Amino acid sequence: QIKGLEALKNEPSLTKDGHQVSLWVNTGLMTDVVMSLSHGAQGVGLYRTEVPFMINERFPSEHEQKACYREQLEAFAPGYVTMRTLDIGGDKALTYFPIHEENPFLGWRGIRVTLDHPEIFLVQVRAMLKASEGLDNLRIMLPMISNISEVEEALHLIYRVYHEVREEGFDIKMPKVGVMIEVPAAVYQARELAERVDFVSVGTNDLTQYLLAVDRNNPRVAGLYHSFHPAVLKALSHIVQESHDAGKQVSICGELAGDPAGAVLLIAMGFDALSMNASNLPKVKSVIRNISLAWARDLWEEVSRLDSPQVIKSTLDLALKDAG
Ligand code: PEP
Numbered sequence: 188q189i190k191g192l193e194a195l196k197n198e199p200s201l202t203k204d205g206h207q208v209s210l211w212v213n214t215g216l217m218t219d220v221v222m223s224l225s226h227g228a229q230g231v232g233l234y235r236t237e238v239p240f241m242i243n244e245r246f247p248s249e250h251e252q253k254a255c256y257r258e259q260l261e262a263f264a265p266g267y268v269t270m271r272t273l274d275i276g277g278d279k280a281l282t283y284f285p286i287h288e289e290n291p292f293l294g295w296r297g298i299r300v301t302l303d304h305p306e307i308f309l310v311q312v313r314a315m316l317k318a319s320e321g322l323d324n325l326r327i328m329l330p331m332i333s334n335i336s337e338v339e340e341a342l343h344l345i346y347r348v349y350h351e352v353r354e355e356g357f358d359i360k361m362p363k364v365g366v367m368i369e370v371p372a373a374v375y376q377a378r379e380l381a382e383r384v385d386f387v388s389v390g391t392n393d394l395t396q397y398l399l400a401v402d403r404n405n406p407r408v409a410g411l412y413h414s415f416h417p418a419v420l421k422a423l424s425h426i427v428q429e430s431h432d433a434g435k436q437v438s439i440c441g442e443l444a445g446d447p448a449g450a451v452l453l454i455a456m457g458f459d460a461l462s463m464n465a466s467n468l469p470k471v472k473s474v475i476r477n478i479s480l481a482w483a484r485d486l487w488e489e490v491s492r493l494d495s496p497q498v499i500k501s502t503l504d505l506a507l508k509d510a511g
């Protein structure tokens with residue numbers, strides 16, 4: 188069956204009524220890149236730059252980072268590669284930069300670490316920008332944003348590096364810069380955030396954990412981690428509206444985008460792009476090509492009135508099954 192799905196590689200991701208949705212992949216290792224290309228990915232919606240940091244024994248140098256970023260950018264050019272600035276802390280540890288905290292998910296992670304250590308951020312952005320020379324398909328994305336000031340500070344540093352790198356003689360363009368919405372506070376400031384950046388991307392893995400106060404990695408409460416919780420769905424729909432009102436593109440890069448039922452709802456809500464693990468891409472594309480946007484919207488309209496995550500999930504599964 189997978190073989191049949193792979194035949195879709197070069198087919199467009201269009202619904203039956205002609206609505207186009209960009210399908211992107213989440214990458215970390217080079218092996219993800221190989222699989223992504225073989226599945227026909229149009230670009231990278233999330234390159235988890237922590238992965239090359241995590242498999243190292245010390246902070247990779249600017250030169251090493253540049254080589255690694257260049258590989259990703261070259262593999263997908265002219266498609267975008269969205270590079271997330273280092274998102275360590277929480278569930279992502281570096282052996283050579285230990286962080287011991289009682290509540291790591293509420294602690295020093297993502298942008299909080301890199302703004303406290305601008306030398307890490309500056310080297311990383313410098314490597315990204317230099318790697319993009321001549322390709323111009325880089326997008327930079329900021330993780331774990333919970334305050335407008337973090338975006339402003341990060342943008343200031345990115346502009347600074349951009350001018351420095353140009354002065355060094357690199358012929359680069361200013362990349363698009365975006366924010367991840369993963370924290371409830373950012374949901375309620377989606378508009379203000381979107382106005383300051385070029386794009387918005389929702390990290391549903393963290394957003395779900397923070398909205399529901401359920402640790403994403405704790406098996407004891409795994410039964411409460413509902414991706415289809417009405418509160419999660421309302422938050423997602425709100426983010427799309429606010430981002431579009433600000434005239435910005437909005438995508439999803441959490442696991443929900445790789446779930447066929449999730450993908451259908453996200454398209455109905457108006458998300459412009461879905462980024463997922465490459466292994467999920469063929470089945471999501473197949474579902475998109477099999478439905479119409481009008482049908483997806485009706486389904487969203489129906490489930491938006493339900494208040495049980497389980498009933499929402501089974502309603503979606505049933506509808507998808509009926510749709511073939
Ligand atoms: C997310 O939180 O949904 C996300 C995409 O980032 P990560 O899973 O790497 O935290």
Ligand code: MG
Pocket residue numbers: 369390392393
């Ligand atoms: Mg996250």
